[in-house]
Amino acid sequence: MNGKLVKTIREAISLSGLRDGMTVSFHHHLRNGDYVLNQVMAEIAALGIRDLTVSASSLFDTHQPLTDHIRSGVVTGIQTNYMAAGIGREISRGILGKPVEFRTHGARASDIASGQAPIDVAFIAAPSADHMGNCSGKFGKSACGSLGYAYPDAMYAKKVVVITDNLVPYPLQGWSIPETNVDYVVPVEAIGNPAGIVSGTTRITRDPVGLVMASYAARVIEHSGLLKDGFSFQTGAGGASLAAADFLKKIMLEKGVQGSFGLGGITGYMVDMLQAGCFQSLLDVQCFDLKAVESIRSDPRHQEISALHYAGPSARSAVVDSLDVVILGATEIDTAFNVNVHTDSNGYIMGGSGGHSDTAAGAKLAMIIAPLFRARLPIVTDHVTCVSTPGRDIDVLVTQGGIAVNPKNGELRQRLLDAGLPIVEIQELKARAEGITGAPKRLPRGGREVARVLCRDGGQLDSIYHTPEEAE
Amino acid sequence: MNGKLVKTIREAISLSGLRDGMTVSFHHHLRNGDYVLNQVMAEIAALGIRDLTVSASSLFDTHQPLTDHIRSGVVTGIQTNYMAAGIGREISRGILGKPVEFRTHGARASDIASGQAPIDVAFIAAPSADHMGNCSGKFGKSACGSLGYAYPDAMYAKKVVVITDNLVPYPLQGWSIPETNVDYVVPVEAIGNPAGIVSGTTRITRDPVGLVMASYAARVIEHSGLLKDGFSFQTGAGGASLAAADFLKKIMLEKGVQGSFGLGGITGYMVDMLQAGCFQSLLDVQCFDLKAVESIRSDPRHQEISALHYAGPSARSAVVDSLDVVILGATEIDTAFNVNVHTDSNGYIMGGSGGHSDTAAGAKLAMIIAPLFRARLPIVTDHVTCVSTPGRDIDVLVTQGGIAVNPKNGELRQRLLDAGLPIVEIQELKARAEGITGAPKRLPRGGREVARVLCRDGGQLDSIYHTPEEAE
Numbered sequence: 025m026n027g028k029l030v031k032t033i034r035e036a037i038s039l040s041g042l043r044d045g046m047t048v049s050f051h052h053h054l055r056n057g058d059y060v061l062n063q064v065m066a067e068i069a070a071l072g073i074r075d076l077t078v079s080a081s082s083l084f085d086t087h088q089p090l091t092d093h094i095r096s097g098v099v100t101g102i103q104t105n106y107m108a109a110g111i112g113r114e115i116s117r118g119i120l121g122k123p124v125e126f127r128t129h130g131a132r133a134s135d136i137a138s139g140q141a142p143i144d145v146a147f148i149a150a151p152s153a154d155h156m157g158n159c160s161g162k163f164g165k166s167a168c169g170s171l172g173y174a175y176p177d178a179m180y181a182k183k184v185v186v187i188t189d190n191l192v193p194y195p196l197q198g199w200s201i202p203e204t205n206v207d208y209v210v211p212v213e214a215i216g217n218p219a220g221i222v223s224g225t226t227r228i229t230r231d232p233v234g235l236v237m238a239s240y241a242a243r244v245i246e247h248s249g250l251l252k253d254g255f256s257f258q259t260g261a262g263g264a265s266l267a268a269a270d271f272l273k274k275i276m277l278e279k280g281v282q283g284s285f286g287l288g289g290i291t292g293y294m295v296d297m298l299q300a301g302c303f304q305s306l307l308d309v310q311c312f313d314l315k316a317v318e319s320i321r322s323d324p325r326h327q328e329i330s331a332l333h334y335a336g337p338s339a340r341s342a343v344v345d346s347l348d349v350v351i352l353g354a355t356e357i358d359t360a361f362n363v364n365v366h367t368d369s370n371g372y373i374m375g376g377s378g379g380h381s382d383t384a385a386g387a388k389l390a391m392i393i394a395p396l397f398r399a400r401l402p403i404v405t406d407h408v409t410c411v412s413t414p415g416r417d418i419d420v421l422v423t424q425g426g427i428a429v430n431p432k433n434g435e436l437r438q439r440l441l442d443a444g445l446p447i448v449e450i451q452e453l454k455a456r457a458e459g460i461t462g463a464p465k466r467l468p469r470g471g472r473e474v475a476r477v478l479c480r481d482g483g484q485l486d487s488i489y490h491t492p493e494e495a496e
Numbered sequence: 497m498n499g500k501l502v503k504t505i506r507e508a509i510s511l512s513g514l515r516d517g518m519t520v521s522f523h524h525h526l527r528n529g530d531y532v533l534n535q536v537m538a539e540i541a542a543l544g545i546r547d548l549t550v551s552a553s554s555l556f557d558t559h560q561p562l563t564d565h566i567r568s569g570v571v572t573g574i575q576t577n578y579m580a581a582g583i584g585r586e587i588s589r590g591i592l593g594k595p596v597e598f599r600t601h602g603a604r605a606s607d608i609a610s611g612q613a614p615i616d617v618a619f620i621a622a623p624s625a626d627h628m629g630n631c632s633g634k635f636g637k638s639a640c641g642s643l644g645y646a647y648p649d650a651m652y653a654k655k656v657v658v659i660t661d662n663l664v665p666y667p668l669q670g671w672s673i674p675e676t677n678v679d680y681v682v683p684v685e686a687i688g689n690p691a692g693i694v695s696g697t698t699r700i701t702r703d704p705v706g707l708v709m710a711s712y713a714a715r716v717i718e719h720s721g722l723l724k725d726g727f728s729f730q731t732g733a734g735g736a737s738l739a740a741a742d743f744l745k746k747i748m749l750e751k752g753v754q755g756s757f758g759l760g761g762i763t764g765y766m767v768d769m770l771q772a773g774c775f776q777s778l779l780d781v782q783c784f785d786l787k788a789v790e791s792i793r794s795d796p797r798h799q800e801i802s803a804l805h806y807a808g809p810s811a812r813s814a815v816v817d818s819l820d821v822v823i824l825g826a827t828e829i830d831t832a833f834n835v836n837v838h839t840d841s842n843g844y845i846m847g848g849s850g851g852h853s854d855t856a857a858g859a860k861l862a863m864i865i866a867p868l869f870r871a872r873l874p875i876v877t878d879h880v881t882c883v884s885t886p887g888r889d890i891d892v893l894v895t896q897g898g899i900a901v902n903p904k905n906g907e908l909r910q911r912l913l914d915a916g917l918p919i920v921e922i923q924e925l926k927a928r929a930e931g932i933t934g935a936p937k938r939l940p941r942g943g944r945e946v947a948r949v950l951c952r953d954g955g956q957l958d959s960i961y962h963t964p965e966e967a968e
Contacts, residue, residue: 184812194726194756197796198796203805203812203814204814206813207812285666285667305667330674332676333675336676340629340676340677341500341628341678342675343675
């Protein structure tokens with residue numbers, strides 16, 4: 025049986041039986057360096073197939089050609105967990121007839137597994153694969169580390185096409201996705217641009233505002249009652265979040281706290297914490313930089329997890345359910361602690377939940393770290409433009425102007441007060457920002473729904489509306 | 497979320513919702529040292545639950561108490577891939593009302609995945625687990641190595657109970673089965689008797705007849721045209737098969753053949769071949785001895801595979817589909833090359849296909865190695881008592897009296913003749929054995945079907961009938 029290897033992406037598409045009206049899927053571990061989505065969609069368009077839904081775990085600005093496929097009717101539906109600002113702006117202008125479906129990383133995995141978001145043909149960009157389809161992200165010139173978000177696509181799609189630029193002898197050692205689920209394997213020249221796949225290094229902020237926030241964040245964790253042996257932690261790749269991790273690392277080493285695991289999209293800073301003994305293991309659904317890729321390849325304590333294992337709400341349990349602390353960002357947060365990470369304050373799509381809602385729901389302490397204002401727009405508002413993560417799942421907001429604790433957390437508030445941290449009401453943070461920037465003008469909302477934000481555990485959380493041109 | 501940990505097996509059974517008429521499942525990596533099946537079935541019986549089907553990847557003689565549960569009506573159905581002689585004899589005597597369903601290791605995985613053999617509650621004996629159910633066979637006092645046969649149970653059962661005697665802090669490193677699929681975790685004193693789980697060492701035969709067969713087997717492989725770079729190989733744990741592997745190793749090292757993978761139930765001899773450079777990797781669905789357990793724990797080239805990945809006929813591909821050579825045993829083989837591994841010549845159940853039919857169907861060269869006679873009963877017959885593996889999938893029979901090639905393999909026959917190997921017709925081997933032992937008396941067949949042998953790719957291959965007492 026050697027029938028899986030096919031010469032071109034076009035041939036694989038034809039063999040897959042893809043037809044008008046079906047759903048194709050992609051994962052985003054190659055991030056802004058990904059070539060595969062564009063290559064596949066160009067071939068699909070050339071074959072004259074139309075009316076497709078694209079299910080992508082995330083969409084980056086490198087995927088801008090997708091907007092042409094929308095305009096030409098090749099693509100009429102989009103399901104994604106994150107959409108970068110370039111594509112987001114066009115979606116907000118209304119180029120797609122049907123609303124985009126935004127899910128969380130966990131909910132996408134669960135909805136694919138349950139059949140609520142079925143995939144006809146999954147295209148897996150694989151930095152290494154053998155001719156039977158065993159594949160991995162750990163090795164090869166386009167190595168991206170974990171393939172965690174591609175697992176549900178590979179497990180549940182009716183047909184699975186692996187596209188690789190590093191075909192290795194059978195059997196590939198250290199596969200992430202096994203041949204059992206793969207129908208076709210296509211060798212290509214390049215699946216991505218290494219410079220865009222992972223950054224060489226992620227960098228801690230040097231911005232004084234960021235450093236103040238990071239210091240507060242670390243002290244909140246220190247005094248939360250959670251920083252003890254067995255402690256677990258997730259943070260994003262933003263400069264202030266990384267600075268917070270760095271402060272936290274120093275505190276953990278000083279106090280001799282033996283943490284259990286670091287989770288998430290993994291950066292070199294989390295690898296440093298593993299190597300310094302802050303954690304027993306890293307659980308990695310996506311690598312953010314080269315140091316993380318090198319670590320997942322060589323250190324058995326650094327383990328790949330599937331999107332379902334990371335955060336699936338339908339799983340009997342996911343790692344987020346055992347998470348102590350997560351540090352998250354926000355484009356807006358309102359006085360009920362609802363967080364927006366889908367749109368900017370003008371209502372243009374420029375992000376998505378990713379694992380935001382998943383980790384906030386799971387973690388014992390979900391902390392938002394954000395400056396009081398950005399580009400003269402206050403971060404704290406009366407009502408966020410879009411609810412990405414409900415306020416009930418957010419525990420603390422850290423800004424350079426003070427720390428607001430969700431009123432549901434009386435005990436935590438007292439602990440932080442006792443530690444001498446600058447605790448303020450969230451309304452006070454709003455007032456303070458508006459005192460500097462002025463109260464922002466609320467922009468008129470367009471009439472047409474351009475995206476739906478789905479709850480991680482079913483139903484719809486919010487809608488995003490068409491943004492008229494005058495908003496610009 | 498800490499709700500998975502329960503104090504007793506009985507409590508887990510109650511929480512699982514197990515009721516009369518359901519199906520419970522077990523895996524057999526603890527082999528004849530397994531305590532879990534008996535412990536669970538005793539608790540089920542004590543709870544008064546009846547009319548259950550037991551789906552066990554294999555049943556060993558340590559599971560003899562199961563026959564009491566059959567007699568008392570607790571168990572009314574059995575699905576398994578292998579049944580040792582002690583239980584087999586009682587089944588052959590007709591203690592179970594419904595016929596046993598015998599599957600292959602691959603077909604069991606596929607039928608569980610497809611829903612054709614659904615499981616209500618799976619009980620996973622786990623040598624290590626954390627309190628959320630991430631578990632592994634690699635670590636702990638009851639370490640058995642691979643948990644390959646337990647994957648489909650864990651993936652598809654409606655409820656999954658992990659039973660462990662080594663509860664480790666969360667998250668277990670190097671899990672085989674993730675928490676996403678586990679409902680309950682029960683810590684117990686011991687899941688098995690280490691002496692019965694794996695043998696300290698598996699031993700090469702010193703029997704002269706076995707050594708002759710092993711030497712022939714190695715020479716058949718040498719001259720088959722398959723022994724070249726990329727060569728892949730599976731063999732069983734029998735003394736002559738291991739001796740064949742040892743001869744083969746010497747040939748590979750002399751000729752500088754760089755094989756690709758060794759497959760299967762893995763013994764220390766296959767580990768030796770890996771370490772000597774005969775293979776790039778071992779793909780391991782079950783460890784047979786301590787050396788294999790140590791290797792899968794510490795050598796990343798030695799990889800665990802699920803039963804589906806090993807041999808699932810419904811998988812888009814399984815490793816057996818890429819296998820070059822497999823050496824297999826037989827209790828009988830007939831002149832059409834049909835092989836019996838389910839019963840002895842008297843018709844008593846004393847085995848099962850396991851991976852026999854799977855590897856025979858997949859491998860380019862499926863070789864049976866068997867003596868001309870055992871206990872004065874010839875191995876070659878006109879018609880096997882039970883067809884376990886159809887003759888179309890068997891290529892060669894190696895005996896101490898010569899080598900018979902299936903007539904479908906003209907080219908192979910010529911190659912072996914050219915190499916000077918003693919090629920004879922299979923009818924000649926039958927005549928030669930009967931010349932020594934006399935023609936065996938065909939025993940009367942009982943009227944009632946006590947077991948069905950299912951094809952790996954659907955339908956029924958053969959039936960096993962009630963064996964009257966006078967057969968003894």
